[in-house]
Amino acid sequence: MNTNRTYASSAYRVTLAAGLAALALIFSYIEAIIPFNAGMPGVKLGIANLVILVSLYTLGFRYTFAINLVRILVAGLLFNGFFGALYSLAGGILSLFVMYGLKRTGLFSQTGVSMAGGVAHNTGQLLVAALIVSNIKLFVYFPVLLFSGLISGFFIGILTYLILKRLPKALFPSGKN
Template sequence: MPFPAKSKGTTSRRTADSRTGNVATIALLAALALIFSYVEAIIPYNPGVPGIKLGIANIVALVALYQLSAKHAAAVNVIRILIAGLLFNGVFGALYSLGGAAISLLGMVALKKTDQFSIAGISMAGGVLHNMGQLLVAALLLQDSQIFLYFPVLLFSGMIAGIVIGLGAAVICRRLEHL
């Protein structure tokens, strides 16, 4: 929220403070998302189908999207994915995640602007779009379109994970509104 300027020096200081606050907020949220990525990486979870996971770090990006902005959510996602790629997933894991996150965030931002969907509905769409983005990256890297035969499996897993993540984010957003 902008404050009325008292002098030219005060305005530039407030702008610098705002930028510093944004950087600090993004860094804290990215660190939280990275912790969630780590927790998910160490939990022994094998649904029997490769590539399926809950994606609990996406709660942070979804809360950032609703409480801050799409730019904040994008920054949190990119930072988390790059660092998690270096630590846990490798280069190809990071590429798949970046592709999925980009398409997912674009879709969620577009749906959010309509004011027609709940946070859980938008998250569900984000989960499905994330899986679609990962398949697109895989198809490009492998130069094989048959990878899309795997989409029905990822469709349902993305829907379920998206709903769970969306419900969690909705609870967090409601609690943050009371602060």
């Protein structure tokens, strides 16, 4: 029957999504323990976004949203604390919606989508920070975050392209969301 095949495919996708969520969490942990100091607060490499982009291009939006949410909430509890999780949640959700929208247009490369995601992530975090402290003057820091989001997004996008190019197509089921 065709229903067994659909069930197996769904179970496979859920298992794959769980594995990708675990990998994204590992990358978040690595980023938390690496003494990376760009000389500016809030600037990070964003290596967990590599998993999010690979998932977006292979599993689709719905699974990627779940992976991102699980990673942000668990990493927030383990490494970042409440406010870190809140900032990451705002940035992660805004970033994912921007990347998904740009990907759907077909006008942007994976690197372009990633760069826009990096900028959107930093924008979402800055918006939440400005709301929490009730001070719009925090946006004076936006050019720094814009530049860092573009640079990080560029490198993550190139890595995503290289990974997707080498992953076997049979690894990911067809029928993305």
